[in-house]
Amino acid sequence: MDTLSFKTISANKATVQKEWVLVDATDMVLGRMASRVAKILRGKYKPNFTPHVDCGDNVIIINAAKVKLTGNKWENRIHHTYSLYPGGQRAYTPAQLMAKSPERFVEKAVKGMLPKNILGSAIIKNLYVYAGAEHPHEAQQPKLIDLNLL
DSSP, rough: OSSSOEEEEEEEETTTTOOEEEEEEOBHHHHHHHHHHHHHHHTSSSSSOOOOOOOOEEEEEEEEEGHHHHHHTTHHEEEEEEEESOOOEEEEOOOHHHHHHHHHHHHHHHTTOOOHHHHHHHHHGGEEEESSOOOOOOOOOOEEEEEGOO
């Protein structure tokens, strides 16, 4: 056989077709929503997925303040940050973070499910989170999807 009839096609930055997707987070469980959004950001639902290329879609999450956690995670789970200074360790619960910034709370969950490398840092820039129902991306004509059907 001199020639191959099928060739593997790898996507690159020039051939990737990016779309805009709108997700309504009202009454969705945070972890399940974040894992599905991470797959969309990564591009794993596309037939031309290439692991080393940002081939995912741009995702807009609205109503981030209405996301929920199961069980007693609002008060029993503890998150830690450390500023690298003596005495710089801080601990906070999800309820405290949600009261301060619901957008940051959802971004933190999605970022934890992306690769921990330069590609993951580039992919997280395609995520836009808003606490309310309004967003400034109407010009991109985002497509509303139901994450429960994925």
